Each structure stands twice: as C-alpha cells, then as structure tokens.
Amino acid sequence: MSDCLFCQIIEGRIPAAMVHQDDTLVAFRDINPQAPLHLLIVPRKHIASLNDLSPEDDALIGVLMRRAAALARAHGYEERGYRTVFNTNREAGQTVFHIHLHLLAGRSLAWPPG
Numbered sequence: 001m002s003d004c005l006f007c008q009i010i011e012g013r014i015p016a017a018m019v020h021q022d023d024t025l026v027a028f029r030d031i032n033p034q035a036p037l038h039l040l041i042v043p044r045k046h047i048a049s050l051n052d053l054s055p056e057d058d059a060l061i062g063v064l065m066r067r068a069a070a071l072a073r074a075h076g077y078e079e080r081g082y083r084t085v086f087n088t089n090r091e092a093g094q095t096v097f098h099i100h101l102h103l104l105a106g107r108s109l110a111w112p113p114g
C-alpha cells in the first residue's frame with residue numbers, strides 16, 4: 001500500500017536500520033526504542049491488524065514468532081528473556097496499521113504492562 005509507512009520501509013523508499021530481510025519479512029530497529037533492543041518484525045504482506053488475519057496467514061504468524069526468537073538469540077537474550085508484542089487498535093496503542101511484532105529486550109520489563 002503506497003500510503004503505508006511500513007510498506008514504504010519494506011520497499012526501501014523510507015530508510016530504516018535493518019537487521020534482517022528475507023522473502024517473507026523484514027526486521028528493523030524501532031525509531032523510538034523502549035528497551036536496549038527494540039526491533040519490529042514486519043511481514044512483507046500488508047495486513048492492517050490482527051483483526052484482519054485470515055487462515056492463510058497462520059503460517060506467516062509462526063514465521064514471525066520464530067524469527068523473533070532467532071533475533072533474540074542472535075542478540076544474546078535467549079536466556080535473560082525478552083518480550084514479544086502485537087498492539088491492536090486504539091486502547092493497545094497501535095499507531096502503524098501494518099502488523100508488526102515488537103521484540104523488546106535488555107531490561108526488566110514490568111508486568112502488568114502499562
């Protein structure tokens with residue numbers, strides 16, 4: 001989608017600090033990090049929110065989750081721990097309507113979340 005920020009990053013029209021790219025997804029550093037490691041794992045397919053997933057996306061979500069674990073491991077947080085978050089719509093604070101998995105690590109993360 002031409003007016004979607006993350007589609008524009010995926011297409012290389014807006015720069016981002018990429019840490020991983022493959023045929024299915026990209027991962028880049030959040031511009032406003034909330035932890036020492038804050039990555040966004042983003043499918044190349046434009047899907048506005050989790051509310052818009054269809055059964056054909058089931059495998060895609062698995063790929064996103066496994067990539068988050070691999071990136072956490074690659075950055076040394078496999079044992080210390082990390083958090084993975086999808087925000088959906090207003091009360092969860094979703095601001096970019098192209099699904100993205102937040103990967104946060106490197107500090108103690110409060111529970112319950114704010």
Ligand code: 5GP
Pocket residue numbers: 005016017028029030031032033040086087093094095096097
């Ligand atoms: P949401 O609030 O939708 O769950 O997450 C959107 C995230 O995208 C936020 O954490 C925000 O800091 C990040 N973000 C917004 N604009 C940009 C940008 O232009 N580049 C990067 N790398 N991250 C962005």
Ligand code: ZN
Pocket residue numbers: 001004005006007008045046047097098
């Ligand atoms: Zn998009």
